[in-house]
Each structure stands twice: as structure tokens, then as C-alpha cells.
Amino acid sequence: MQDTHLLIPRSVGGLTNERTNLKVWMTITLGLYHNVDALLEALTSQDCCISNDAEWTMRQANFIVSSEISKVDLVLASARQLGLRRDSHYGNIFDCGIGRGLQPCSAEIAPQLRRQYVNQPEGEILRIVARERITDEKGRRKIFAMMQSEGRPYLDTCGGWTEICYRLDDIFVWSLPRKIL
Secondary structure, rough: OOOOOOOOOOOOOOEEEOOOOOOOOOOEEOOOOOOHHHHHHHHHHHHOOEEEHHHHHHHHOOOOOOOOOOEEHHHHHHEOOEEEOOEEEEOOOOOOOOOHHHHEEEHHHHHHHHHHHOOOOOOOOOOOOOOEEEOOOOOOOEEEEEEEEEOEEEEEEEOOOHHHHHHOOOEEEOOOOOOOO
8 A cells, every 4th residue: 555645744724623722733544454454564564663562452352443544633732731730640631631622532543643643753752542441451541652762653552541640741642523514
């Protein structure tokens, strides 16, 4: 499959969510791969490091790969941008984003974003807000995280609901509802 669907982030001229004043950061394409193995192969062909937890999560029955091609608009928001005033647990950040009209991401968005966000700055860590309950092998709630380190893209998981207190400036990826005209 050709990589004609790779997109660079757009920070100007995008749609805006009225309740948060956040613009669409990037639009990605889902449905490019028909199963988890094909998606994992695409990631490894891009020299992506995939943690054991991330791969295990992707191989679970509740991890669904879209069968139809669709576009998803994504926004970035820190806890501070969502109106929180101190470091917070993921559950608080999740509730605050939902209250401001943002939508959590389907689990497939994390590896698809990792594959399509080819120009991620070194050291940037993005945490993907999950719609489905994602757990590790021990049943601990997790969310996907992606970063660029030493010139290589990484896909991993990190603590979910109450295990970790995130800083005000940690960045989270949300999906933005598309308006139907």
C-alpha cells in the first residue's frame, strides 16, 4: 500500500471546537489495514519501536481495526488548556475534556497516529485519550502513548485512570466531532 495517506499536522485554518477553542491539529485516516498484523507490520516497516504492552493491547479481542476508510480530526489539549489548575489523574482530565465537547479516541487511533505522524519532534510525548477500556496483562487500566526518541518513533502504554498524576502541560490527543452539513 502506498503511503499517500501520510499527513503533516495542520495548525491553521482548521475546524474549531466552540467549547474549547481548540483547532484541528491533524486529520488521520483509519481503515488502511484490514487486521492487527498488517498494522503492526506497517509500524515495524517504519522502524517503530512497539512496547510489549502496546503490542499485547493491540492483539486483544476488544481492539478493533476499522474495515472502512474514514477520516478522524484530532486535537491536542493539555490539562491546563482544559481548565484544570493542578496536576491531575487521567480520570479528571478525561471528564474535563468530555465536559468541553471533546471525544475520546478509538483504540485504533493510537497506532494509526503513530504511523501517520512522521514528523514528531524529538522528546514530544503524546498520550491518546481512550474510548475503550484498555488494560495490560495484569488488568491495570492503560492509555496509549507515543514519542520520538533518538530518532525513532515509539508506541507504548502508560498508566490510566488513577495510577498516575499527569502534569498540567502533558499533552493529550482527542478526537473532535465532525459536523455534518
